[in-house]
Amino acid sequence: MGKDLEKVSELHEKMMPYSGQKILIVLRGAPDADSISAALAHQAILNSWGIGSTILHVEAVSHQENLALLKLLGIELVQYRPGFPFGDYKAISLVDSQRPDIALAEALKNMPVASIVDHHDQFGVLKADFIDIRKNVGSTATIYAEYLQRLDLLATLEEESMPIATALMHGIRVDTKDLIVAQESDYLAMAYLRRYADVELLGKISQQNLSPTTMDIIFQAYQRKDIYGSFLLAAAGVVRREDRDAIPQAADFLLKRAGIDTVMVYGIVGEYIDCSLRTNSDVIQPEKFIQDTFPDVVMGEYGGRFDQGGFRLPLGIFKALASGDDKEALSMVVDRYIKKQIATKFGFEKG
Ligand SMILES: [Mn+2]
CATH class of the missing domain: 3.10.310.30 (Diaminopimelate Epimerase; Chain A, domain 1)
Structure with missing residues (x-):
């Protein structure tokens, strides 16, 4: 636990220089439950520190559960189109991946990377102000749930906390195959999120018909x-x-x-x-x-x-x-x- 507290303090310290600025949260590939929910949590954390953000993705959201996640929880993502105003952002944050899509490589090549938070094997040498890559978690959502808990942020967000907590529970559920491959950290994260989540909505999201x-x-x-x-x-x-x-x-x-x-x-x-x-x-x-x-x-x-x-x-x-x-x-x-x-x-x- 001590180490996690250090991690979130480090995140705070490394994000502070961006205060009053905007960060672009970049999702890789087709947005999935884990990346969407982690991005949402990252956005809320940045927001609480006076940092604006936009969540950007390239590939279309396609899975019926993820479409329902966005719709039922009122989550707003921006799909990349040529002419996107990259200049409005000071840096990028990556959640649930370590590199942006190739389609954005050129546009982002001179943009500093503020943070990388992921649960996949580290791929090569990474450069970012803040890096938290863990293998003892089943999802990136788990790591963000920990940050939120250490910051006690959901308690202060009131109605805004429900979509974040519900989305994170969904992210953990999907990435851990309905918790079958979940680790202790994932269960602890679920236990924390449960207080703020709407499990009826969670049920609806995970029981979508196939198109x-x-x-x-x-x-x-x-x-x-x-x-x-x-x-x-x-x-x-x-x-x-x-x-x-x-x-x-x-x-x-x-x-x-x-x-x-x-x-x-x-x-x-x-x-x-x-x-x-x-x-x-x-x-x-x-x-x-x-x-x-x-x-x-x-x-x-x-x-x-x-x-x-x-x-x-x-x-x-x-x-x-x-x-x-x-x-x-x-x-x-x-x-x-x-x-x-x-x-x-x-x-x-x-x-
Ligand atoms: Mn994931």
């Missing part, structure tokens, strides 16, 4: 599956950006099939092949599996999120092979490549 499109994508993936022993590979086809969260949901669903311990679902989303890997296997280590099977993956850029089993392959090289932008042709080239890599990996390659 028809998401259900169609899951169905399509199921129809286009190949089974290699206990490994199931499924193609979701071309998926719109706003539907991309159907890919991990298809993977979660297909993993329920008896006799299957590992699932990979992939789909073409914009300029990438988005892949989700889910495993209950004792022997498959997702990160190593991905490295071995797809040695061409840009490990550095997408290396940070393997605990969630998501990774991306750049589509560029396949476009050349498919000679153009014809989606059907592109889809076929991608299918052939992925099937070949997987078959080779499992020794099913027919020569």
Whole structure:
């Protein structure tokens, strides 16, 4: 506990120079429950110290639970569009990641990093005024719940505390697989947040129906599956950006099939092949599996999120092979490549 108190004092000390200024809180990838809730907590903490902020993301919010989280709790995020006024901000803060999206790399390259708070493995050398990367927590929301508790901030925020506490509980729940893989720190955070949260709303957020499109994508993936022993590979086809969260949901669903311990679902989303890997296997280590099977993956850029089993392959090289932008042709080239890599990996390659 002593160390955590030090951490929040250090955060205060390092943020004070930004007092009266604005910080841009940057989310990476499609905003998820953990990153959204951590950003919200970070914003409230900054606000209490007289620092303004905006929460910015690039990818669309897509998962029905996250859409409900924003709507039911009245959370405002800003999606990046060209012309965004980066000049209004003194620095950036990163929550639940250690680097911003590539799409923002150029715009942010001279912007100081005020803080990085994350629970993934540290990736390379990081430069920031404040860094708190922990492995003994199940989510970034857990770390922020601790900060809030040390600062006793929720008690002073009145009605503003409900959305923050509810969102953080949701973030912890999602990142710890409904607390199954939660650690002591996560339970302690939940216990603290419970006092301020609206569990009826929390229930609503986590019981969202699947959109028809998401259900169609899951169905399509199921129809286009190949089974290699206990490994199931499924193609979701071309998926719109706003539907991309159907890919991990298809993977979660297909993993329920008896006799299957590992699932990979992939789909073409914009300029990438988005892949989700889910495993209950004792022997498959997702990160190593991905490295071995797809040695061409840009490990550095997408290396940070393997605990969630998501990774991306750049589509560029396949476009050349498919000679153009014809989606059907592109889809076929991608299918052939992925099937070949997987078959080779499992020794099913027919020569
Ligand atoms: Mn997380």
